[in-house]
Amino acid sequence: MNSEITKTIDDINQEKYKYGFVTDIVSESPKKGLDENTIKFISNKKNEPDWMLEWRLNAYRKWLKMKKPIWSNLNIPNIDYQDIYYYSAPKGFEEKPKDLSEVDPKLIETYNKLGIPLAEQKVLAGVAVDAVFDSVSVATTYKGELEKLGIIFCSISEAIKTHPELIKKYLGSVIPTGDHSFSALNSAVFTDGSFVYIPENVKCPIELSTYFRINAEDTGQFERTLIIADKGSYVSYLEGCTAPQRDSNQLHAANVELIALDDAEIKYSTIQNWYPGDEEGKGGIYNFVTKRGLCKGKNSKISWTQVETGSAITWKYPSCILKGDDSIGEFYSVAITNNYQQADTGTKMTHIGKNTKSKIISKGISLGKSQNTYRGNVSFLRKADKSRNYTQCDSLLVGNNCGAHTIPYIESKNSSALVEHEASTSKINEEQLYYCRQRGLSHEEAVSLIVNGFCKQVLQELPMEFAVEAQKLVSISLEGSVG
Amino acid sequence: MFLDIKNLSVSVEGNQILHNFNLQINIGEVHAIMGPNGSGKSTLANVLAGKEDYEIHSGQIIFKNQNLFDLNIEERAKQGLFLAFQYPVEIPGVNITPFLHSSINSKLKSNNKDEIDNIEFAKLLRLKAKDLGIDKDMLKRSVNTGFSGGEKKRYEILQMSVLDPELAILDETDSGLDIDALKIVTEGVNKLKNQNNSFLIITHYQKLLDYISPNFVHVMMNGSIIKSGDKSVAADIEKNGFKIFQ
Numbered sequence: 189m190n191s192e193i194t195k196t197i198d199d200i201n202q203e204k205y206k207y208g209f210v211t212d213i214v215s216e217s218p219k220k221g222l223d224e225n226t227i228k229f230i231s232n233k234k235n236e237p238d239w240m241l242e243w244r245l246n247a248y249r250k251w252l253k254m255k256k257p258i259w260s261n262l263n264i265p266n267i268d269y270q271d272i273y274y275y276s277a278p279k280g281f282e283e284k285p286k287d288l289s290e291v292d293p294k295l296i297e298t299y300n301k302l303g304i305p306l307a308e309q310k311v312l313a314g315v316a317v318d319a320v321f322d323s324v325s326v327a328t329t330y331k332g333e334l335e336k337l338g339i340i341f342c343s344i345s346e347a348i349k350t351h352p353e354l355i356k357k358y359l360g361s362v363i364p365t366g367d368h369s370f371s372a373l374n375s376a377v378f379t380d381g382s383f384v385y386i387p388e389n390v391k392c393p394i395e396l397s398t399y400f401r402i403n404a405e406d407t408g409q410f411e412r413t414l415i416i417a418d419k420g421s422y423v424s425y426l427e428g429c430t431a432p433q434r435d436s437n438q439l440h441a442a443n444v445e446l447i448a449l450d451d452a453e454i455k456y457s458t459i460q461n462w463y464p465g466d467e468e469g470k471g472g473i474y475n476f477v478t479k480r481g482l483c484k485g486k487n488s489k490i491s492w493t494q495v496e497t498g499s500a501i502t503w504k505y506p507s508c509i510l511k512g513d514d515s516i517g518e519f520y521s522v523a524i525t526n527n528y529q530q531a532d533t534g535t536k537m538t539h540i541g542k543n544t545k546s547k548i549i550s551k552g553i554s555l556g557k558s559q560n561t562y563r564g565n566v567s568f569l570r571k572a573d574k575s576r577n578y579t580q581c582d583s584l585l586v587g588n589n590c591g592a593h594t595i596p597y598i599e600s601k602n603s604s605a606l607v608e609h610e611a612s613t614s615k616i617n618e619e620q621l622y623y624c625r626q627r628g629l630s631h632e633e634a635v636s637l638i639v640n641g642f643c644k645q646v647l648q649e650l651p652m653e654f655a656v657e658a659q660k661l662v663s664i665s666l667e668g669s670v671g
Numbered sequence: 672m673f674l675d676i677k678n679l680s681v682s683v684e685g686n687q688i689l690h691n692f693n694l695q696i697n698i699g700e701v702h703a704i705m706g707p708n709g710s711g712k713s714t715l716a717n718v719l720a721g722k723e724d725y726e727i728h729s730g731q732i733i734f735k736n737q738n739l740f741d742l743n744i745e746e747r748a749k750q751g752l753f754l755a756f757q758y759p760v761e762i763p764g765v766n767i768t769p770f771l772h773s774s775i776n777s778k779l780k781s782n783n784k785d786e787i788d789n790i791e792f793a794k795l796l797r798l799k800a801k802d803l804g805i806d807k808d809m810l811k812r813s814v815n816t817g818f819s820g821g822e823k824k825r826y827e828i829l830q831m832s833v834l835d836p837e838l839a840i841l842d843e844t845d846s847g848l849d850i851d852a853l854k855i856v857t858e859g860v861n862k863l864k865n866q867n868n869s870f871l872i873i874t875h876y877q878k879l880l881d882y883i884s885p886n887f888v889h890v891m892m893n894g895s896i897i898k899s900g901d902k903s904v905a906a907d908i909e910k911n912g913f914k915i916f917q
Contacts, residue, residue, distance in 0.1 A: 617760065622720075623759065625743075626745075627770070628774045628777040629774060630745055641765035
């Protein structure tokens with residue numbers, strides 16, 4: 189291997205995870221392990237109505253009979269579900285604090301360190317944030333402003349109590365509890381997450397955002413997010429994630445459901461930066477996430493954008509069910525893997541309605557000894573007349589010890605459907621590095637520039653406020669920089 | 672002496688390309704090196720720029736009173752050495768504006784000068800492009816991506832004029848250009864030329880020298896300079912070909 193690339197890889201391997209700190213806060217957890225009592229404990233802690241507990245127990249009983257999915261290109265170690273805490277809350281969170289003066293200053297400090305200020309006067313301009321710390325929602329900003337428009341943006345625990353009719357109607361309607369073992373597990377033990385409802389014809393004027401933080405050791409995070417965009421409405425939502433640096437692996441199994449009714453549009457962006465484990469592959473988050481959007485109404489649109497840089501294992505396929513005629517599904521993804529990280533990510537586009545369109549742009553970057561897989565499933569059902577899909581998968585390899593894989597599945601039961609698939613695999617080019625350096629850029633600047641250029645098509649889909657942050661994150665994932 | 676190359680011998684993958692190569696350039700001078708294919712012209716350009724695939728057997732290069740071999744590629748660039756590439760590489764998704772902006776700032780920073788901000792830089796770039804007759808739509812595209820051969824070369828000259836180097840090396844910038852593109856390229860060089868910079872122009876054809884007047888013309892064959900003189904040397908080559916030197 190050429191010396192230039194070797195040097196870059198060495199620099200990259202020295203990358204440090206800057207969100208690896210631990211907040212020293214007293215947490216309250218039940219004992220480790222999972223049985224019906226754990227679920228009763230969680231439900232009770234959250235003062236949930238009986239129907240919710242029943243729903244959870246029902247999912248748990250399904251889970252007991254299920255096996256973990258084995259079709260991915262991942263080496264998933266056996267997870268000991270009895271060695272995990274299923275609930276962890278900073279002490280004193282029986283009720284969500286009414287305002288920030290009731291929140292432990294250490295928590296506010298944590299979010300400040302993460303660059304997510306919670307105090308109203310300091311909040312990110314134009315972005316409302318729901319902050320989830322371990323199992324509970326800590327604070328939701330801009331709530332009052334949104335209420336004036338009839339927008340509901342709160343933690344899901346709160347929504348279960350205040351908007352049971354919406355929860356009963358939509359929770360589990362896109363991802364059935366028995367869909368697969370991680371969705372069943374999440375349904376049984378989910379602790380918190382965000383709930384969004386945008387009323388008819390309302391365009392949400394600001395970005396809604398949830399920030400997830402796993403702090404406590406040996407704790408699983410099972411969040412549940414439900415977003416409903418009523419007829420003619422629009423919302424853009426962003427989630428961000430980090431966790432402390434620990435030697436043991438932590439489990440994150442989230443479920444996210446999106447529902448777009450007639451003419452509604454949901455744009456969902458993720459910047460996932462969970463702790464990826466160290467250079468030896470020790471520690472890191474196991475990220476098993478189910479994200480699915482239902483374009484239920486005519487002419488509706490759901491767009492997923494993800495920048496995945498963290499986690500030891502990523503297993504994630506944000507999907508769209510294009511049920512309404514003329515509906516549109518989009519998936520834009522950048523996945524960067526380094527050291528011993530494994531990612532198996534992609535999307536599923538199910539065309540049911542007439543004239544439905546989907547677009548998939550996936551950019552995978554592999555470094556170190558990592559494995560990066562794109563897996564996509566595009567299917568056209570019998571009535572999906574004149575529907576179309578366009579898929580583009582590009583992989584970039586840095587070094588000689590990593591792998592990139594592209595696994596597209598295409599199924600069509602309708603002869604008028606049109607599918608296009610383009611794929612490419614390339615290595616970072618010596619000539620490009622030489623060219624950039626001749627113009628005075630350092631090695632790292634050159635690699636970062638080339639990779640950012642490679643990802644541009646996806647990064648430009650992110651909301652403005654986060655595009656710059658994402659670019660930096662891409663650079664940090666590549667550089668030896670501590671940031 | 673601004674640039675002093677002494678007894679330089681270089682090989683690539685075991686093949687010796689440069690043999691006891693010598694060349695001196697003073698500040699304010701324009702030198703042209705002509706030679707047939709395979710004479711080692713591009714190797715010379717890449718060794719000056721610091722490309723790492725070459726094995727230096729002997730000799731030294733002094734540039735601005737420093738040993739050039741002590742500096743890596745980007746350090747040389749920051750010291751004012753610019754190479755206009757024979758085959759500029761495509762960098763998809765990277766726009767010229769941020770690319771050249773970070774380039775100029777890294778140079779300013781290493782010379783302890785104030786960096787130039789976005790707005791000032793955008794103005795500078797538009798001005799330089801206008802000077803060279805380069806359409807501003809071209810500034811919206813990714814570096815060299817999807818450019819024709821001629822566009823790539825003009826783009827190199829644009830970068831050169833923005834970075835304002837002290838030593839500009841043009842590696843067969845004229846090859847593959849039609850006469851209009853050649854005029855743009857040579858006008859760019861003539862505009863930039865002054866008492867405080869030097870040019871080393873590597874070319875295969877005499878045509879380029881109809882538009883640029885070098886102080887010296889060198890003939891290079893088999894890895895060393897076999898004849899130096901004024902513009903009349905180029906005329907000889909035009910008339911009789913390289914074989915008269917063989």
